[in-house]
Amino acid sequence: MAEPVDVHSQPLIALSAVSKHYGGGAGPIVALRDLSLEIGEGEFVAIIGKSGSGKTTLINLLTGIDSPTSGSIQVADTAVHALSQEKLSRWRGRSIGIVFQFFQLLPTLTVAENVMLPMDFCNTFPSAKRLRRALELLSDMGIADQANKLPAALSGGQQQRAAIARALANDPPLIVADEPTGNLDSRTAAEIMAFFAHLVHCGKTVVMVTHERDLRRYFARSITLVDGTLSDDAAGGS
Amino acid sequence: MLSPRWSKLLGDAAQSQGRLAIMAIAIAVGVFAVAAISTAYTILTRELDRSYLASNPATALIDVDPLDAATIAATRRQPGIAWAESAGRLAARVEVRPNEWLPALLFVVPDFTHMRIGTVRLESGVWPQEGGIVLERTALAVANTVVGSAITLQTQGGKPRRLSVTGAVHDPSLAPAWQQQTIYGYLTPATMRLLGESSDLHTLKLIVRETSDGAAGVEHTVVDVAGWLKRTGHVVREIRIPPPHHPHQEQMSSVTRMLLAFSVLSLVLSSVLTATLTANLLAPQVRQIGVMKAIGACSSQILGLYVVLVAAIGLAAVSMGLPSGVAGGRALALNVAHVLNLDLASLAVSKGMYFGQMAAGVGLPLLLSLYPIISATRRTVGESLNDYGAAQPASRIGPVARCVSRVLAHDAALILAVRNAVRRKARLILTVGLLGLAGALFITSLNMGAAWDGNLAIAGAERPFEMEVHLVRPAPESAVIAAVSVVRGVRRAEPFSEATAALARNDGLDIVRTFPDGGHGSLRVNALPPTTAFVKPNMIDGHWLELADNDAAILNLQAMAFFPGAKVGDEIHLVVRGRAMDLRIAGLVREHLTGATVYTSQDTYAQSMAEPRLTGGVRVALVASDPGQANAVTATIERSLQASGFAVAQSTSQAQIGRALAGHLYILIFVLIVMSLLMALVGTLGLASTMTTGVLERTREFAVMRAIGASNAAIFRTVIGEAVFVGTLSVAAAAALSAPLTTAVAKVVGTSLLGPALGVISAGAIPIWLIIVLLGAAAASAFPAWTASKFTIREALVYQ
Numbered sequence A: 001m002a003e004p005v006d007v008h009s010q011p012l013i014a015l016s017a018v019s020k021h022y023g024g025g026a027g028p029i030v031a032l033r034d035l036s037l038e039i040g041e042g043e044f045v046a047i048i049g050k051s052g053s054g055k056t057t058l059i060n061l062l063t064g065i066d067s068p069t070s071g072s073i074q075v076a077d078t079a080v081h082a083l084s085q086e087k088l089s090r091w092r093g094r095s096i097g098i099v100f101q102f103f104q105l106l107p108t109l110t111v112a113e114n115v116m117l118p119m120d121f122c123n124t125f126p127s128a129k130r131l132r133r134a135l136e137l138l139s140d141m142g143i144a145d146q147a148n149k150l151p152a153a154l155s156g157g158q159q160q161r162a163a164i165a166r167a168l169a170n171d172p173p174l175i176v177a178d179e180p181t182g183n184l185d186s187r188t189a190a191e192i193m194a195f196f197a198h199l200v201h202c203g204k205t206v207v208m209v210t211h212e213r214d215l216r217r218y219f220a221r222s223i224t225l226v227d228g229t230l231s232d233d234a235a236g237g238s
Numbered sequence B: 001m002l003s004p005r006w007s008k009l010l011g012d013a014a015q016s017q018g019r020l021a022i023m024a025i026a027i028a029v030g031v032f033a034v035a036a037i038s039t040a041y042t043i044l045t046r047e048l049d050r051s052y053l054a055s056n057p058a059t060a061l062i063d064v065d066p067l068d069a070a071t072i073a074a075t076r077r078q079p080g081i082a083w084a085e086s087a088g089r090l091a092a093r094v095e096v097r098p099n100e101w102l103p104a105l106l107f108v109v110p111d112f113t114h115m116r117i118g119t120v121r122l123e124s125g126v127w128p129q130e131g132g133i134v135l136e137r138t139a140l141a142v143a144n145t146v147v148g149s150a151i152t153l154q155t156q157g158g159k160p161r162r163l164s165v166t167g168a169v170h171d172p173s174l175a176p177a178w179q180q181q182t183i184y185g186y187l188t189p190a191t192m193r194l195l196g197e198s199s200d201l202h203t204l205k206l207i208v209r210e211t212s213d214g215a216a217g218v219e220h221t222v223v224d225v226a227g228w229l230k231r232t233g234h235v236v237r238e239i240r241i242p243p244p245h246h247p248h249q250e251q252m253s254s255v256t257r258m259l260l261a262f263s264v265l266s267l268v269l270s271s272v273l274t275a276t277l278t279a280n281l282l283a284p285q286v287r288q289i290g291v292m293k294a295i296g297a298c299s300s301q302i303l304g305l306y307v308v309l310v311a312a313i314g315l316a317a318v319s320m321g322l323p324s325g326v327a328g329g330r331a332l333a334l335n336v337a338h339v340l341n342l343d344l345a346s347l348a349v350s351k352g353m354y355f356g357q358m359a360a361g362v363g364l365p366l367l368l369s370l371y372p373i374i375s376a377t378r379r380t381v382g383e384s385l386n387d388y389g390a391a392q393p394a395s396r397i398g399p400v401a402r403c404v405s406r407v408l409a410h411d412a413a414l415i416l417a418v419r420n421a422v423r424r425k426a427r428l429i430l431t432v433g434l435l436g437l438a439g440a441l442f443i444t445s446l447n448m449g450a451a452w453d454g455n456l457a458i459a460g461a462e463r464p465f466e467m468e469v470h471l472v473r474p475a476p477e478s479a480v481i482a483a484v485s486v487v488r489g490v491r492r493a494e495p496f497s498e499a500t501a502a503l504a505r506n507d508g509l510d511i512v513r514t515f516p517d518g519g520h521g522s523l524r525v526n527a528l529p530p531t532t533a534f535v536k537p538n539m540i541d542g543h544w545l546e547l548a549d550n551d552a553a554i555l556n557l558q559a560m561a562f563f564p565g566a567k568v569g570d571e572i573h574l575v576v577r578g579r580a581m582d583l584r585i586a587g588l589v590r591e592h593l594t595g596a597t598v599y600t601s602q603d604t605y606a607q608s609m610a611e612p613r614l615t616g617g618v619r620v621a622l623v624a625s626d627p628g629q630a631n632a633v634t635a636t637i638e639r640s641l642q643a644s645g646f647a648v649a650q651s652t653s654q655a656q657i658g659r660a661l662a663g664h665l666y667i668l669i670f671v672l673i674v675m676s677l678l679m680a681l682v683g684t685l686g687l688a689s690t691m692t693t694g695v696l697e698r699t700r701e702f703a704v705m706r707a708i709g710a711s712n713a714a715i716f717r718t719v720i721g722e723a724v725f726v727g728t729l730s731v732a733a734a735a736a737l738s739a740p741l742t743t744a745v746a747k748v749v750g751t752s753l754l755g756p757a758l759g760v761i762s763a764g765a766i767p768i769w770l771i772i773v774l775l776g777a778a779a780a781s782a783f784p785a786w787t788a789s790k791f792t793i794r795e796a797l798v799y800q
Helices: A055-062 A085-095 A111-122 A127-140 A156-167 A186-201 A213-218 B004-015 B017-054 B069-076 B189-194 B215-231 B249-294 B299-340 B351-378 B381-385 B399-407 B412-421 B425-462 B477-485 B602-609 B627-643 B654-661 B666-697 B699-707 B712-749 B751-759 B765-790 B793-798
Strands: A011-022 A029-040 A044-049 A070-075 A096-099 A174-178 A205-209 A221-226 A229-235 B060-065 B081-097 B100-108 B121-125 B132-136 B150-155 B161-170 B183-187 B203-208 B235-240 B467-476 B490-503 B523-528 B538-542 B552-556 B571-576 B579-590 B596-601 B614-622 B648-653
Touching: A011 A055, A011 A205, A029 A055, A029 A070, A029 A205, A029 A221, A029 A229, A044 A055, A044 A186, A044 A213, A055 A070, A055 A174, A055 A205, A085 A096, A085 A111, A085 B249, A085 B299, A085 B381, A096 A156, A111 A127, A111 A156, A111 B004, A127 A156, A156 A186, A174 A186, A186 A205, A186 A213, B004 B017, B004 B299, B017 B249, B017 B299, B017 B351, B017 B666, B060 B215, B069 B081, B069 B203, B069 B215, B081 B183, B081 B189, B081 B648, B100 B150, B100 B189, B100 B648, B132 B150, B203 B215, B215 B235, B249 B299, B249 B351, B249 B381, B249 B425, B249 B666, B249 B712, B299 B351, B412 B712, B425 B666, B425 B712, B425 B765, B467 B477, B467 B490, B467 B627, B477 B490, B477 B614, B477 B627, B490 B602, B523 B571, B523 B602, B571 B602, B579 B596, B579 B602, B596 B602, B602 B614, B614 B627, B627 B648, B648 B654, B666 B699, B666 B712, B666 B765, B699 B712, B712 B765
Parallel strands: A044 A205, A044 A221, A096 A174, A174 A205, B100 B183, B132 B161, B523 B596, B552 B579
Antiparallel strands: A011 A029, A011 A070, A221 A229, B060 B203, B060 B235, B081 B100, B081 B150, B081 B203, B121 B161, B132 B183, B150 B161, B467 B614, B467 B648, B490 B523, B490 B571, B490 B614, B538 B579, B552 B596, B571 B579
16 A cells, blocks of 8 residues: 655646537537636545536546536646547556546456556556556455456445446546435445545545535535536535 | 557457348358459359360351362361361251150261361260261250150251260350250261261361451451352352351359449448448447547557458458358359350469459458548547547438428337438438348349340240241242141231341351350341331331332341441442342341341342242141140141141241240359348348347336336337338438439340330339348347347446
C-alpha cells in the first residue's frame, strides 16, 4: 500500500467554461453549462447532485470518456479535451484509475487477471512482475484469496474491491469513482470509503460521484451540481 | 503465463462457442463450395483435353473413292501429313427391343491392333473378328445387351443380322450413347460384307503436322491433299475437319465458370455472414471494450485481439471446408466425366490452388470483418459504456411495420415481433440479403429446370409428329405417302428429305466442320412441303416457304452461325450430296433443341438433286402417341414400306429424341440446387445468429414483458414470429432477384437451350422455397425463443 504523504493543494484538475450538450429526439439537452472549477492534488472531492444534474457527465469529461461541447479540461499537464481517442486511452490507463458503480470487471478473466489488464495494455510493469503487483493490490484490498476466482464468484463488495485494485494497477495519481458504493450494503460501503480516504492520505486525488448523505463525512470538499451548473462548492461534506 | 488480454479472448471464445462454430461452419461452407467447383473445373479442363487428345483424333477425314493401300501410302508422303490411315463409317440401326430400333453409327476398322488415329481402348472382351462387333461402353446399356451376347443390326443396304458383341471400348471423342440415343459400334470390313455392305473403305483419316497458321494451316494442307487426290484420279466427296477439341468442351467450360462464379459468391456471402457474426459477437462486448479502453487499452490492441480471433476461425474453417471441398470437387468431376464419357487419369489439383483457397478462406472473412471490428473498437469509451445492446428507440414506425401491424392488430406478440425485426435495419438487410440470394439461386435452378422442360415441350410443339422414317434410297413421294397412309393408327404423313450440307467453295471441295460422331457441328438441309403441318417454328424475319418459291431457304438461328452477317434476301451456296444448291434466304426462324438447319421445299431440293417427285423419307403423326403403340405402328409402317419396295434405313421416334435431349441439363440443375441449399444453410445460420443476438440484446425487454404479464408462449411467439417475418421478407427478395439471375445463368448455359421458356417461372419454386425458409426460420429461432422464454424476471433485469 502507498505511504501517507503531505497533501498539496496545487490544481491537478482545471475546468474552464466547460459545456456539454447532447442531441435527443426532443431537442438538445444541456448536461453541463459553462462550468469552471479546479481540484487540487490530494483532494478528496464529492460531486453531488440529483439525478440528471450532470454529475456523471462531469466525471466522464474529466476522464476523457466523453468530450466537452465547449471549454477546456486540464488534468496535470494534459489538455484532455484536445487528445485523440487513441492518446486518451493511453493517458487514461497511466494517469487515472476509474471505479464504476457496477464494478465492470471483465467476466471471463479471473480477479488477478482483471487487475493485471491495465498493466498489460499500458506496459507499465514488466510482465514477470505484474502478477505479483496484482496480488499485492488484492492483498491491500483484503481479497488476495479471491485472486484466481472469476468475478461472478465474488460478492458485490469483493468485486468493488477488485475494481479498486484494478484502478490502482498503474499507480495513477487520480482516482475517479462513479457512485462506487451505490450497489453495496452500508457496512461494505463504509469499508470502501475508508479505503478511498486512505488513498487520499497517501497522496492520491479522489473525485467521487455520490448521492449518499451518509458518506459525506469522508470528503474534504463537496461540489454540488444543479441542472448542469455549479450550485455549491464547499469544504467538507457540506 | 498467457497475458490477460489473450486470456480474455480465450475466455470470450469459450463463452461464444456456438456463435464461433456458426462462423466457422459458414466460412467452411463457402470454402467448400469454392474448393469443390474449382477442383472440378481444374480437373475437367485438364482431363477433357488430355483424354480427347490421347485418342489421337483425326485432324481431318476425307471421303474418297477409290481408297487402296497405295493411295494411303502415297498420302503419308504428302507435305504436312504426319500420318494417314483408312476407315469407314456408316449409319445403321439396332433392334434394342422387339420392334424398337435405335440408330447406330458403325466405325469400320481394318486393323484394330494397329490403329493410330482416333484410337479406342478395349475395356473388356476381345477385338471383333468376322461376325462380331465391339460397342462403345456407354452403348451396351442403350443397346440392351452385354459383352458376350448378340445384337440384331441392320445397315441401310442390308438385312437384319445377328452380330456377337465381343467387347466394349472407350471412345473419348464421342458423347455418351445414352445421351445421343445412338449405338456406336466398331467392326471389321469382313463383317460389313456379312451385313450386305461393301467392305471397301472410303474414309481417309489424316493427322496434319502442326503449323504456325493454326486452323488455316490445317485447312490449307488438307485442301492440298484433296487436290492431289483429285489430280490422281480419285473422287473426293466430303472433307470433315473437326474442331481441335472435345465436342462438349466449350459448353463445359462456360458452365463450370458459371458454377465457379456462384461458389465465389457463396464464399463472399459466408464472409459477409462472418462479418455480421463478428458484429454480433462484439455487440455484447462493447461495454467490456469500453471498460478496457477506460483502463488504458488502445483501439489497436483491441483490434489485434479480434483480428486474431477471426483469422483463427478462418483457419479452422479452411481445415474443414478445403479437404471436403476438394473431395466433393473430385466427386463432381467424376460425375461430369461420366456424363461426357471421359476417363480421368488424374484427380490431382495444384498446390497453388490449395494455398489460394486457404488465403481466400482466411483473408476474405477477415477483410470483411475488419469493418465491424474497427467500428466496435473505434467507439469512444462513453459510447461503449452507454451501449445497452438494443438499437436506439425509433421515433416513428416504418411503413412496412405499420402495414403488418394493422394486419396483426389483435396480436401484440406478433406486432412486437415485426417491429423488433425492423429495429436493426442493417442486420435485417444482411439477413434478408443472405437468405434472399440463396433463395434466388434455388428458384433460378428450378426455373432452369422448368425452362428446360418447357423447351422440350416447345420443341415438341414445333415438330408435331411422332416419328420419321428415313429411306435407303429416294423413292416416289406419292407412293411412299400412300404406303404409310394406309397403316391403321396413322393420322397424317408428309414427305421429307434430309442431308448434311457443306458451304460451297471456289475449289469445289465439300468441307464440313463436324465432330467424329457426324452430328455435333453439322449443317443439315431439310426439304419439306411448303404447306407442312409438321414444322412450326417461330418466324423472326422474312416469311415461311411458299409454293411459288423455287430457291427459297429458311434458316434457323443455329444455321445462321454458318453464314455470319447474312440476312433475308441474301444468297447462300451449299454443296449437298456432291451437288450444288444455290438458295436465297427467305426467312429466319427460332427453333429449339435442333441442330443447324436450312429448310427448303421438296421441289427445290428434288430439282437440285435431280430427283423429281422423290422423297428421302416420311414423317408421321399418329392417332395415339403413347410409346408402346407408336412402336407397333412403326413396325407396321416399315412392313408396309418394305412391301411397296421401299427399303427403310432408319426410323426415329420423337420419344427417342426426347430421351436424347433429356438429362443434358439435369446435372447442372442438381449442382445449382446443392449450391443454393449450401447458401441457404449459410443464411439460416445468419438468421439463427441474428435471433440469438437479438434475444440477448433485448433480455431486459423480455423481463419487462414478463413483469407485465406476458406468458412463455407469448415470448416464444414473439421470437419465432420475428424469424418467420424475416424469412418471409427474404422470399420476396429471392423472387425479385431470381428473374435477373435466371436470365444471367441462361446466358451462360446458352439461350438456345432455354430460349423463350425462360419466361416460364417454375410454379413450385417459390412455395417450396417458402416452406424451406419457414422451416429454417423456425429451427433458427427455436433455441433463442426457448432461451428468452426461460429468463426469470430477476435474471433478466440484472442482465448487463
